[in-house]
Amino acid sequence: MRWTMEDLELLSEEELENLEKRVARLLSVWQIQNLRGAAAVFHDDQHIGEQRRELNALDYPGVDAGKILEMRKKPVVDSLEGNMLIHPLTTPVIEIDDANTKARGVWWSLGIEGLSIHREKPLAIVSVGMVPGVHVKEAGEWRILWGVWQRTTKNEYHAGWVDSMVPTNTRPPLTPEQDRQGFGRYAYQKDRVRQAVPLPPEADTWNRYPDEWDQGWMKKSEEE
Secondary structure, X not given: OOOOHHHHHOOOHHHHHHHHHHHHHHHHHHHXXXXXXXXXXXXXXXXXXXXXXXXXXXXXXXXXXXHHHHHOOOOOOOOOXXXXXXXXXXXXXXXXXXXXXXXXXXXXXXXXXXXXXXXXXXXXXXXXXXXXXXXXXXXXXXXXXXXXXXXXXXXXXXXXXXXOOOOOOOOXXXXXXXXXXXXXXXXXOOOOOOOOOOOOOOOOHHHHOOOOOOOHHHOOHHHO
């Protein structure tokens, strides 16, 4: 629909205010997509270097800023030579609250990696995952409150994911139980029926789950 000045002049004060709110929320969707896009490009910046501005909400109530900053100092590999992490984001589903201060979103991520653990030859990996999370406004800017890449499949390039599932690279290595509680929470298992989780947020997500720390919106109703 195209708007003319005459159309705008016919709007009541309430209608104009509602229109302004819709525009502001649409702008927020664009800003959040850019925010997550930047995080995807520099998602390994704790190893590459400080090449971007801060993207996380560090002053928000409930955030352990010290833990976030400390994690960036922990090396995962002994050498960056041959290592690569590329995870572009697709299919964004974003829902903003009425006050335009909080947002939930889910993206699919198709990735390619060159990954080593110590100094051995990097392994060529293809991966598929999802990025669920919550975003908040801090000092007038959208920031990431929580939510990181969650593995669906991750396998050596010449092997299929049914028989080759590479765990998330950490130091010390994660146990299978730790992996299941973290990055591999939604990972494919050949002896399980895969659940369609994390679910994208629905239009009423902020009415049903007003707490920004609540993760129930990502699950099927029978799992809540």
